[in-house]
Amino acid sequence: MLPLNATIVKINEESPSVRTFFFDYQFETMKAGQFVMVWVRGVDEIPMGLSSKNSITVQKVGEATSKLFELKEGDSFGLRGPFGVGFTLPSKGERTLVIAGGVGAAPLAPYAEAARIAGAEVYTVLGARSADDLIFEKRFAEAGNVYVSTDDGSKGVKGFVTDVLNDLDLSAYDRIAVCGPEVMMASVFRLLEDRKLLEKSEFSLHRYFKCGIGVCGACCIDRSGLRVCKDGPVFSGVQLLDSELGKYTRDASGRRVKI
């Protein structure tokens, strides 16, 4: 597909460094965890999870995201998608644990909402650097229970999401959905691996995308060779056994970069 033209209809400031951009197009078939390629014309095209049918939630980190932060209502960007495999929805009555770190909350908020609508019980562990950086706490709270952790202790448990997880009986959940910085995901992965709970878990990965449609091979992970953009970005924990997760990633040239 060619990029469609999306005009910004509303901008929400979620935290000092994170904004949600609502646009005038609805991805009706979107599954939580799927992403779009956001074309900031004249600059770059970058992957972003859909935080709702008609929004992306962006952390300002570099050139393209900074340029996005300069845009105002009425401005537009290009969008291709939705692409990739999203999180598996729970069945009615299942207990679902959502583990979100930082802007990783973006694809998980619509997941928590969809899980709730599907009739699941939803519990969220939401982590961030500080109280100010917590994203979508309200959306998660409306979908179920929320446990908060902050690195600086300004809200909830002081520490990381894993500190919260250590206190929970993880075996009581039917599904566990994880998204956040790679270091955090790697810790959660190890924790779940130790408790033999990987089968219930799904992780949304982040790798350098070029095509976004499963052809170029830029985003393939070791050792499976799976494409994050097409076979993922959401993988089951089992698919990630013996993988590069938490060890290294690749830059635009394909060179390995330590995490």
Next chain:
Amino acid sequence: MLPLNATIVKINEESPSVRTFFFDYQFETMKAGQFVMVWVRGVDEIPMGLSSKNSITVQKVGEATSKLFELKEGDSFGLRGPFGVGFTLPSKGERTLVIAGGVGAAPLAPYAEAARIAGAEVYTVLGARSADDLIFEKRFAEAGNVYVSTDDGSKGVKGFVTDVLNDLDLSAYDRIAVCGPEVMMASVFRLLEDRKLLEKSEFSLHRYFKCGIGVCGACCIDRSGLRVCKDGPVFSGVQLLDSELGKYTRDASGRRVKI
């Protein structure tokens, strides 16, 4: 569409110079009067009316048709189609007159049959050089009444189809469908024009086809500029008023050739 591969399953000898080739593909949506492009590989591709959903009826006249006559059951040719606009089917109870000359009977036999199935009363004027050259007399007879004319008088009225028509009350018919050699069609056209019956009539034209799909312009007629392959081959008598019918045609180079 690419030419599909049609294998000959049966060959009927309709007259000394006309054969019907049945093939293993059914053009289910075919309307009587529509044609296919028959690709005699290594030789030429030529237009042929469909004489049924799975047959063409061919008069041997030149290179490609002679080559077709060499083919046997199990041999194959290429087919593209069905193309063009067919004859308009009558409504229930309408009186339909079919005027067929020579191999012009090929597209008209399925028309007579379809008209009968639609509940119309079908009358056919079937002309040929001699009794041996009469084609599909049985199919027309099964669909309704048949008047026969032969040039040599070996069957029916001695003379041309127009000699039969002169004896009929043409105003008694709701529709008149005509196909045959151009000279015959031109006589019928003049006769119907005199009797102010052109509105009820349809003629199937024959011009040199290249593309067969309405793009190249080889088959356009004067003065309307209508394409015989796409806007026709079946035209209402009114569309042919002030036309080249009976006067000239064009050869492969586009030069006018007197009829």
Next chain:
Amino acid sequence: MYTLTGLKLKNPTILAAGVLGTTGASLCRVAREGGAGAVVTKSIGPAPKAGHPNPSMFELECGFLNAMGLPNPSYLGFLQELETAKKGSDVPVIASIFGGSPDEFKEVAEGLLPGKPDAFELNVSCPHAEGYGAAIGSNPCLVEAVTAAVKDVVNVPVWVKLTPNVSDITCIGNAAESGGADAVVAINTVKGMAIDIESGYPILGNRSGGLSGKAIKPIAVKCIYDLYTALEIPVIGVGGVSSWQDAVEMIMAGAAAVQIGSAVYDRLDIFSEISIGIEAFLKRKGYSDIKGLIGLSHEMV
């Protein structure tokens, strides 16, 4: 009304050469019923030519293949058609011509002058006619010579139609410009072929031919984009246009007008449809006319 190389076009959509352009009546129909802003005739040569054996054109999954082989009744045979076209169409009629040498081009152009064509389009780009078309159009010296030869004998605008089957189309475009061309037209069809796997036969009677339609639009856009940068004279875009969006894309790449060929397969009034679509787009975007769009993408960096 829209001016291109001095011609007054009803709108910026033009019937492409070789499509519904064999008879005067057909050209009139495309102008009147189809709504074309101008029409180009079938390419006419020095002598009558029957063209290649059939199959000479068919539809592919993406686009069309054709190898007509420049069938034409010669300029003598075509004069009466040109006169009919001029009389009956209310838009400029451009005579497409071909030849095997500068002299032949001259002969054909002069031969058609009595029919008063509004412009000439030189076909130095047909990919499947030995000794004609692309055989000339891939040689810059010949292109310049042919263009100059025709410019010499006519005083109406001369457009030169280019083939994409070269390493660098701008080099051929430059040659046309040096020869005095008033505009270039890009692109003719792209060399291609298809084989019937049941029999092993190449499908076209001529074995190979030229690809047109949707498949070649990105190729045409690139050629137009490059020619717009390289030349001073206008570029007329052609290749795979079948919607107003396609037309706008070509115009933004640098086309001063668009020609439409294969898409008449879908509907004859595609010309009105596209010109209405362009108008609506201009209005929505606040442009007063298409001039503002021509080459726009070159400014976006």
Next chain:
Amino acid sequence: MYTLTGLKLKNPTILAAGVLGTTGASLCRVAREGGAGAVVTKSIGPAPKAGHPNPSMFELECGFLNAMGLPNPSYLGFLQELETAKKGSDVPVIASIFGGSPDEFKEVAEGLLPGKPDAFELNVSCPHAEGYGAAIGSNPCLVEAVTAAVKDVVNVPVWVKLTPNVSDITCIGNAAESGGADAVVAINTVKGMAIDIESGYPILGNRSGGLSGKAIKPIAVKCIYDLYTALEIPVIGVGGVSSWQDAVEMIMAGAAAVQIGSAVYDRLDIFSEISIGIEAFLKRKGYSDIKGLIGLSHEMV
């Protein structure tokens, strides 16, 4: 089992260069899960390259446009991937390489030799990398020199991948053959571009790029057909293959094997699907192996 330039292929379908070929693991997956008879790596050069900015690839109505810009970790960075590919895939692994001169080609080939590639494929055909690819591949002298340079330092087969963006691809094919190539691969992508009409921006980060997929199949078939006539060495077909029928068509045009690139977009196991389809076709037609089909259409007259 099928022999091509001395390599034993599992079947005549090969992963094309630059598609799912950036990591060893990905190449192994295409071989094992995808069923490819051989795999070609991403084109590797002398120094790490990030490639062009995004968008670098997207789908069109017909086919795809891409301008990756030859991103690669350099031969030094790629060696470990090549080793992984060799270890984990059960089929030949062909290293695609590029450089800006015969010496650079030599350097890259020698640099990758420790990884024991089964063959080299020389990319002299990428249409959107300045100074590389087609910049070399449209010059017969350079193509011959580059081929000879690599042949000089390796003793595995060398394939040369050709660009269709030239007036006469057989002239480039001949140069490769003269340089000692064991096979040519045709075709790389066709120059193309697309513009976003809402903004006027060319969509690709590099503005223009290369067209692949269904749109270019007829162009590829024609190039293969012509190369088969012109050359003694095998022609490997690539461009728009997405079904076994497409593969058979290319083989009949003269391809000794087919490469598949863009079509992995639809499904990874397209390689098994196509090779099973070819087998079934051979059986139905009574051929003992694909040798009987190669170039068949040349005999049909």
